[in-house]
Amino acid sequence: MEKKLIIGLCGPMASGKNLAAGILQNMGFACIDADLAGHQALENCKDLVLQAFKQDAEQANIPLVDGDGKIIRKNLGKIVFSSPEKLKKHEEIVHGEINRLMEDFLQQNSSKNRVLNATVLYKVPLIHKCDFVIFITAPFLLRLYRARRRDKAKIKDLLKRFYAQKDLYAQYRSQNVDIYKVSNCLSAGHLQKKLNALLKNKV
Secondary structure (H helix, E strand, O other), X not given: OOOOOEEEEEOOOOOOHHHHHHHHHHOOOEEEEHHHHHHHHHHHOHHHHHHHHHHHHHHHOOOOEOOOOXXXXXXXXXXXXXXXXXXXXXXXXXXXXXXXXHHHHHHHOOOOOEEEEXXXXXXXHHHHHOOEEEEEEOOHHHHHHHHHHHHOOOHHHHHHHHHHOOOXXXXXXXXXXXXXXXXXXXXXXXXXXXXXXXXXXXX
């Protein structure tokens, strides 16, 4: 049986990573979005997360759960991205569960070429199962404009999240993986052409 590819897809916030995932999915790849897997992992680990950040939420006077008992991710993000230490604490709780969910996806779609769409894929063991990694990039100001338009968040909150990702590419390089940068600063059609050219000799 022909070996099927596993591709890691990553990039900083608002670079166009999800757009690239959609293009690859239209090309026949099975894709998993680690953000969505993260939602499920967060729910699975809810008690541990609430216990870890309850005091921070009380000090900031913001609720962590809504009326249905679900975590308010936006409020949790304000706490988690406020310092590297809190971000690390959060990741230690949920990343193992995210890795497990993505492992399940790989097994369930073993007959297809697969894409792991994950900003911080380098932080989970699955990165070493990838045949190569595609790193989507875009200029800082363009990403900030996209993020502001998409999330309607305050600039200072976006800048905190951007700062948390400032060494993202270097983190991937440190994993000694086969990685390719693809710039997304024009149209979706232009990005598709770049991905087609990259994958021409891979699939």
